[in-house]
Amino acid sequence: MSHHAFFSALAMALTLVGFYPYLRGILSGSTRPHVFSWVIWASTTLVVFSAQIDAGGGVGAWPIGVSGVLTTLIAVLAWRRRGDVSITRGDWVFLVLALSSLPLWYLTDDAMWAVVVLTVVDLLGFGPTFRKVCAAPQSESCGFYGLFALRNAAVVLALEQHSVTTVLFPAAIGTACIGVMLLIAYGRRRAAVRARRHCYDPR
Template structure:
């Protein structure tokens, strides 16, 4: 059962980034290069925090898909993205630096993970705002597929130490909210 859940994490997580890549290549979505670099760094710190905190394989796999998917989107943004840098990207980068410093100084990978997820949440506020105002601006496919990957990751981590739940639970909540907002246009 555990292997089946992990395969579902891999399948749905990867599919979400295929949808994201298609949105860039076909639908004309043009992400900010600097934003995508920040998201890639966040994904790297998150994976390191998940591994360093002793999380189980379901959470590690989800974090790995998150990193790989963000790497693909970042590379595509170099080709098809915009070059603007906003204040929010600087704030997220500063929070990310704090998370790394906390880990290095206090040897606290779980605290670092939580701080990096805070940076993700702060960086996600404009996306939430945009989806609230214009639900059609967000890809329900992308968000719902990563939500499903997160749910399967959460199920795969049940019975493991509590720190294993942090990463998938955060994404169940974050992507669940985004999925709900993106699907509003269909009601």
């Protein structure tokens, strides 16, 4: 087995491990995902997968394809089980930006610009999570984001061709996951310090 195939298999395994608890939560009714958000993420991930294949990413693109299939499955399940279907103006902006990548790719005949647009869309999607983590660092799982940061590192190592088109999306999302982890760790540490001070000085 080549090192590309090894890291691709590792990335796909980490993807399945990461998504399994979320899918289980949807099926049990304890998790109610936002349908529109998952439709956007499914479309962006599948287009990036197509662009990576077109740019020669080879087996390294497969984990992104698996993610696209799983996000599509979550979107379908969310709709069938009537998850959160509220749609804001911002949701429509994200969807239009995501879909704009396809004509941009067609007009420029360059998949790189489609990947750039889709990467920006996905990174903007981290904004609400960053704000939530700053306010409530206990509300997110550091391990979950660590798993996906590791997954994206494995994707980059698995790619057969390295270019902006193939590397940008997994590298940017992996970096964003690390950013969330750092915010969680900082917020929890600050909360622990405040708690200790409160114990010594209850005023």
